[in-house]
Amino acid sequence: LLVNGKTEIALEATQLFLKLLDSQNREEFRRLLYFMAVAAHPSEFKLQKESDNRMVVKRIFSKAIVDNKNLSKGKTDLLVLFLMDHQKDVFKIPGTLHKIVSVKLMAIQKGRDPNRDT
Numbered sequence: 001l002l003v004n005g006k007t008e009i010a011l012e013a014t015q016l017f018l019k020l021l022d023s024q025n026r027e028e029f030r031r032l033l034y035f036m037a038v039a040a041h042p043s044e045f046k047l048q049k050e051s052d053n054r055m056v057v058k059r060i061f062s063k064a065i066v067d068n069k070n071l072s073k074g075k076t077d078l079l080v081l082f083l084m085d086h087q088k089d090v091f092k093i094p095g096t097l098h099k100i101v102s103v104k105l106m107a108i109q110k111g112r113d114p115n116r117d118t
Contacts, residue, residue: 002078015094033087
């Protein structure tokens with residue numbers, strides 16, 4: 001999705017995936033991404049003279065975040081940068097999931113079968 005420029009769909013897929021993690025791992029991952037985003041910011045302390053912070057953080061943490069031998073380095077880098085850039089949004093509830101749950105709750109409140117129209 002990211003390679004094809006489908007950022008919104010990739011964001012929603014990531015949000016759904018992260019909802020499947022148990023709360024402890026999700027929180028640990030949220031803190032890691034937050035740390036990475038702060039460290040990668042250009043106004044922070046320069047991590048290496050020859051590289052900007054964003055690329056240094058990406059290089060250091062890529063293996064820890066994506067350990068998949070079948071995924072190319074370019075795609076791994078793209079995913080890690082995407083996660084860093086969207087670290088605030090990836091942990092939000094996806095809009096489609098929110099809508100589905102809201103519709104089902106409304107049906108329950110009205111005494112209807114929540115699975116009838118979904």
